[in-house]
Amino acid sequence: MRGDLTLTGAVRRIEGPLLYVKRSASVGLNEAVQIIDSEQRQRVGRIAALDEDKMIIEVLESTTGLGLGDTLIRLRAEPLVFPVGPGLLGRVFDSVGRPVDGGPPVPAERRMRIDGLAINPTARALPRDFIETSVSTIDLMNSLVRGQKLPLFSCGGLPHDRMATEIAQRARLRGGEAGEFAIVFVGIGVPHDTAEAFRTAMESSGALEHTVMFLNRADEPSTQRLLTPRFALTAAEYLAFTEGRHVLVILTDMTNYCEALREVSASHGEIPSRKGYPGYMYSDLATLYERAGCIKGLAGTVTQLPILTMPGDDIGHPIPDLTGYITEGQIVLARDLDRKGVYPPVAVLPSLSRLMDNGTGEGYTHKDHPNLAHQLFAAYARATRVRVLASVMGMEGLSDTDKRYLKFGDVFEDELVKQAGPRTLEESMEIGWRLLRVLPEAELSRLSDAQIERYIRQEAELA
Amino acid sequence: MSKAAIHWVGGPVLRADVKGPFHVHEAVSVGVNELLGEVIQLDGEQLVAQVYEDTTGLKPGDPVTGSGLPLSVPLGPGLLGRILDGLLRPLAEESVHFYAPGTVGQRGGRFHFVPLADTGETLAPGAFFGRIVREGPTMRCMVPPNVSGTVESIVDEGEYAETDTVCVLIADDGRRHELPMGHMWPVRRPRPVQKRLSPEAPMVTGQRILDTLFPVARGGRAALPGGFGTGKTVLQESLAKWCDADVIVYVGCGERGNEMAEVLDEFPGLDDPRTGRPLMERTVIIANTSNMPVAAREASIYTAITVAEYFRDMGLHVALMADSTSRWAEALREVSGRLGELPGESGYPAYLASRLAEFYERAARVRTLAGEEASVTIIGAVSPPAGDFSEPVTSHTKRYVRSFWALDRARAQARFYPAINPLVSYAEDVDVLARWWQIQGNPDWRIHRQRILTLLEQQEKLERMARIVGKDALPAEQQLTLLCAELLNEGFLYQSSFSPIDRYCSPERQSAMLRLLMHFVDRSAETLAAGAGPEAIGEVPVLRRLRRLGEELPEDDPEEANRLWTAVDRELGEINTGGDQHAR
Structure with a gap:
């Protein structure tokens, strides 16, 4: 490795977050630099483009106070790295991986590139271990498995933070064997109180010692916001693939990340794509989300639960849209359920877990679980169609079957979606079977005859 | 090999000062790690290239070397059963957990080659000179589409590596072509054929x-x-x-x-x-x-x-x-x-x-x-x-x-x-393919297809109407149409890719299911005409099995279709004669 090299008085122009610097040393693209102003304050930057006599440095913090003559540039001769080592757990870091909890620096066992490297597709193991979150609409209807990336699509003002906290506290593997569990909480552009509330909740449940927190506050510069999830995922990869833990990464709020991406892209003068977001937003988000996964032969896993608030409650907005194309499903929260007092307000129909079929059924959860979930989906979809019908022409025009669907839709929301405390998968399934008994047997076309006999007829007799 | 030196680099795109001739879409190797790239523009003394790997660490002055060839990929029998990257390089084996720039797996593999041509034989472009003995689809070795000539030598039957020369051709202009089992071909050029x-x-x-x-x-x-x-x-x-x-x-x-x-x-x-x-x-x-x-x-x-x-x-x-x-x-x-x-x-x-x-x-x-x-x-x-x-x-x-x-x-x-x-x-x-279905023994395919589409179209219209006047206010025939359309959706169009029985449905089974469902549509219309109400038709027990037809009618039990056929006749027939007692 080349030693650090310092350039003085080389800055020619400062424009937004970009420094145009005269190049007098051999540097490579994407390498990290330190920018030191006249008051000896250090900032982090990286080389965004370069030619034979100039280079463009992107300052990843505010450029306030930087001058042309008195700014020092220290070339690090390597890409941005995060020194990680034992003792990460229980710590709190800022946007760029510096401890802010007053503790000592983490002993650097390894220096890992924050951009990470793509997991070799042939080395990926298929995610299969069912994670019980204790939320019926997730466990029963849209199961989460280890190594999956499953975002929460929320709207401003909905209780997504509470859900994330509860999942972080309760998530467990079935069969008791939980393995070494760890949580990486990443606050991206969050208000101070959200971060504090999460920390308190984790502390009170005793989970803080398994948690690493990265906090990028709302008032910090946008360029830094782009780095926070990268530092955090680097820590997650270390915990998972070096220390062998099962890591759940909670990223909130990815909307702030994308807004920062748009802002930085605009300051680079790039050609905007949909709604002003850069054309590479898909690829950029993929470099974060694709860092979830399981690797053959390694004990640990990285599971991601990103949270984003849909601008204008619009699922077609580029942020949820591109996220949905990368992640393995989505859990959608709905405002109308929240208003009805249903907690957690999960809109079941637009929610989806793509990996559900890998981790449910015989040998994973329960052999009747997939059919039950499919039948509940089909019935609830029909119920919502009948609701539209009833809203136009009233109850009188409905057939008897349709009326029973209408009833099913109501009890489904009241008894299955809504829940006061944690539920095991068995409890959720029990409720599912009970609700299906509202419908005529002939309508249950996704269930086998044996399942109808066992769960619908016999149970009805018992009841 | 032409050389160039990087002048500017940003993201996956670079500009370089050229020292020698380059061509558009020529493959180049970039930097000390020999990253693969392709020329996309030429401008006087400069070229613009895109690099197919992570460009972190590249800097001005780094070399760019031309290959003289358009971006090409190695084709060969070793491709089947493999997972490769976007440029047909095998992905590294499982033990390499992360995909770093320049990581490439081993292509290799040995194959059992059987010659199909003799020394002295003249081979046209695309002609076969050998066959690979292996499981799976028949693999043959062909003369590249831009090469022809007389066989100077060809190896005996045996095991050879994919890259070993197995056949030597002498072209008419005297050029010697040493052919391995596969060959290189530029990705952006369609391979020629005799005729479309x-x-x-x-x-x-x-x-x-x-x-x-x-x-x-x-x-x-x-x-x-x-x-x-x-x-x-x-x-x-x-x-x-x-x-x-x-x-x-x-x-x-x-x-x-x-x-x-x-x-x-x-x-x-x-x-x-x-x-x-x-x-x-x-x-x-x-x-x-x-x-x-x-x-x-x-x-x-x-x-x-x-x-x-x-x-x-x-x-x-x-x-x-x-x-x-x-x-x-x-x-x-x-x-x-x-x-x-x-x-x-x-x-x-x-x-x-x-x-x-x-x-x-x-x-x-x-x-x-x-x-x-x-x-x-x-x-x-x-x-x-x-x-x-x-x-x-x-x-x-x-x-x-x-x-x-x-x-x-x-x-x-x-x-x-x-x-x-x-x-x-x-x-x-559809017109062309109807003939194929006819040869397969289903002359009704086209009519059935048309009837399904019509039913689904009607369903859409009727549901819109039902939203205004209520389902019960629709005439009996229209209520039956809705019932039949729903049945076709559930019993025919729904197919679970996770069901071991139903994830694959052969054309024969499709024809059988379709005939059975169309039989129900016809018979129920007759039953309705004979005076039965749509509710009674909607309550025949066989309907549940028809709705689950993908699961109920397995690939290897042709008799089951007949049994269901009879059940449809019997149960609908009983509505006619027996009235409400079958409402169960």
Whole structure:
């Protein structure tokens, strides 16, 4: 490795977050630099483009106070790295991986590139271990498995933070064997109180010692916001693939990340794509989300639960849209359920877990679980169609079957979606079977005859 | 080899000062790590190249070396059963956990070669000089399409490495060609054929809604657009598993790593329903996941179609599954943006439509240079932003495909799979393919198909009306129409790709199911005409089994259809005579 090299008085122009610097040393693209102003304050930057006599440095913090003559540039001769080592757990870091909890620096066992490297597709193991979150609409209807990336699509003002906290506290593997569990909480552009509330909740449940927190506050510069999830995922990869833990990464709020991406892209003068977001937003988000996964032969896993608030409650907005194309499903929260007092307000129909079929059924959860979930989906979809019908022409025009669907839709929301405390998968399934008994047997076309006999007829007799 | 030195670098694009001649689309090696790149512009003393790997660490002054050849990929028998990157380099083996720039797996492998030509024989371009003995599709070694000559020497039968010279040709101009089992071919140049043929038979997919309603011909082109979560990938995977092509080329273009893991996990354990051999033996997977370099994503589509054409030239029927062409278009947009080109619609370059056309036009049923009938069928997934089919990639794709399978969010949300909307989708080769169904013993296919589409169309209209006047206010015939349409949806169009019985449905079983359901539609209409009410018809017990017909009528039990047929007759007949007692 080349030693650090310092350039003085080389800055020619400062424009937004970009420094145009005269190049007098051999540097490579994407390498990290330190920018030191006249008051000896250090900032982090990286080389965004370069030619034979100039280079463009992107300052990843505010450029306030930087001058042309008195700014020092220290070339690090390597890409941005995060020194990680034992003792990460229980710590709190800022946007760029510096401890802010007053503790000592983490002993650097390894220096890992924050951009990470793509997991070799042939080395990926298929995610299969069912994670019980204790939320019926997730466990029963849209199961989460280890190594999956499953975002929460929320709207401003909905209780997504509470859900994330509860999942972080309760998530467990079935069969008791939980393995070494760890949580990486990443606050991206969050208000101070959200971060504090999460920390308190984790502390009170005793989970803080398994948690690493990265906090990028709302008032910090946008360029830094782009780095926070990268530092955090680097820590997650270390915990998972070096220390062998099962890591759940909670990223909130990815909307702030994308807004920062748009802002930085605009300051680079790039050609905007949909709604002003850069054309590479898909690829950029993929470099974060694709860092979830399981690797053959390694004990640990990285599971991601990103949270984003849909601008204008619009699922077609580029942020949820591109996220949905990368992640393995989505859990959608709905405002109308929240208003009805249903907690957690999960809109079941637009929610989806793509990996559900890998981790449910015989040998994973329960052999009747997939059919039950499919039948509940089909019935609830029909119920919502009948609701539209009833809203136009009233109850009188409905057939008897349709009326029973209408009833099913109501009890489904009241008894299955809504829940006061944690539920095991068995409890959720029990409720599912009970609700299906509202419908005529002939309508249950996704269930086998044996399942109808066992769960619908016999149970009805018992009841 | 021409040389150049990097002058400017930003993202995957670089400019270099040239010292010697370069050509557009020439492959170059960049920097000390010899990253692969391609020349995309020449401007006086400078060239512009895109690099197919992570450019971190590149700096001005680093060397760029020309290869003298257009960007080409090594084709050969070793491709089958493998997973390769966007430039056809094998992905590193499992023990390499992360994919660093410059990491390349071992290609290698030895094959049992049997010569098919003799010394002194004259071979035309595309002629076969050898055969590979192995499980799976028949593999033959052919003279590259741009080479011909007289065999000077050919090795005896035996085991050889893929790169060993097995045959030496002397061309008419005296040039000596040493041929290994495979050869290199430039990805952006379509491989020549003797003649393009018109479509004749369908590519059987084993999916009822496709084969029966919206078939794609062998050598045809289909587009599969749908917003996220509508089941594009699951359907593409089902097609890759069960369609009746000889070779499947599956290109994961900017998609999820876990999906590749799923294919790798699942395919080796599944058997081809026609040959009984593991599916992996006939499959080539090209993986450029969304977090792998974006420029290689642009190339991966061309790589995939070149591989497909190579197997076609062996006389095989090939299906290419591209998931997703939108990611490829976005890669075009990203590179175009970095070049500072004037953007067209939605920021895509103005040449998007012509690139799409070039790609889809490479699908065809052909007579190969060796004189055999073969085909490449393309099935391209499209991921329109917000599920809006009017966006540029979907609307341009629509101009070049003959089958359009529109995925529908409402159906997907009800977990009704495959979530293809029958009222938006279409297939243009129905007239031609009806003959094929006739030969298969189903002369009614076309009529049945038309009747289903009509029923579904009526259902849409009647439901709109029922929303205003109420279902009970509809005339009895219309209520029955709704019942029958619902039955066709549930009993025929619904097909679970996770059901061991129903994930594949042979044309014979499709015909049997269709006949049975149409029988119910006819008989129930007669019953209604005889005075029975639609409620009574809706309550016959056999209806539950018909709604689950995919599960109830297995592939290997032809008698079951007859039993159900009789049950329909009996139960509907009893309504006529016995009145309400069967309402149960």
